[in-house]
Amino acid sequence: MMDGYFIRPTGTTPSVSFRPSHGELELRGNSMPDDPLSFYGHVFSHLPALDNQDINEINVNFALKNIEDSTTYLHILVKKLISLSSDNRPLNITWYYEKNRPNILEIGREISEHYNYPFKFVEVFKIKDQLRQAS
Numbered sequence: 001m002m003d004g005y006f007i008r009p010t011g012t013t014p015s016v017s018f019r020p021s022h023g024e025l026e027l028r029g030n031s032m033p034d035d036p037l038s039f040y041g042h043v044f045s046h047l048p049a050l051d052n053q054d055i056n057e058i059n060v061n062f063a064l065k066n067i068e069d070s071t072t073y074l075h076i077l078v079k080k081l082i083s084l085s086s087d088n089r090p091l092n093i094t095w096y097y098e099k100n101r102p103n104i105l106e107i108g109r110e111i112s113e114h115y116n117y118p119f120k121f122v123e124v125f126k127i128k129d130q131l132r133q134a135s
Contacts, residue, residue, distance in 0.1 A: 005046070013039055014064060018046060023055035023089075025081075028127060032068040040073035050084050058085055063096040063127045067107055078111050094120045098127055 004022075009015040014029035025043075033039040050058055060081055067074070078093070085091035095108035105121060112119040 004049075007042075016043055018043070018049075020046070020049035020053050021055070023050065023053060023058045024060075025050075025058075026061040026063065028061070028063040030066045031064050031070045031074070032066055033070060036070040036073050040070065040077060043077065044080060047080050047084065050081075055089060057089060058091045060091065060093045061096065062093070062108065063124075064104055065098065065101070065127050067104060071107055071111075074107070075111055075114065078115055078117070082115055082117055091117075092120070093117070094122055096122050096124050096127060099123050099125065 004019040005016070006018070007013070007016040009029040012030055012032045012034060014027040014031050017024070017026040017028075019025075027043075058081065062074070081091055081093070093112075095105075095112070097104040097108065105123075108119055108121060
């Protein structure tokens with residue numbers, strides 16, 4: 001059984017925290033990789049671990065500050081996550097966005113609508129190591 005992994009963020013790539021035994025995946029930071037196929041391909045390659053876990057639900061958090069040239073890969077990631085969910089193992093997607101970045105909210109809405117899959121949208125003051133909700 002895979003315990004998961006953590007990828008540290010860079011100026012152009014988000015941190016990735018993947019804990020399949022807990023049904024958890026989080027991407028946080030900038031998503032502007034020079035080679036999005038390589039970066040997201042690594043994430044995709046580990047997703048089947050979620051299908052082999054005795055978990056009740058899959059919880060995914062997107063907390064992205066900037067998104068460039070990787071929207072397609074976020075679409076693919078959501079599509080793959082939806083395919084791993086079921087009535088017995090629901091998928092909960094939370095899309096955090098900074099109040100002053102409506103374009104990030106729009107990307108999340110577009111992906112949610114494209115797959116007709118509900119996301120929970122949460123406005124935050126600033127995306128950092130920990131999230132603080134706007135009031």
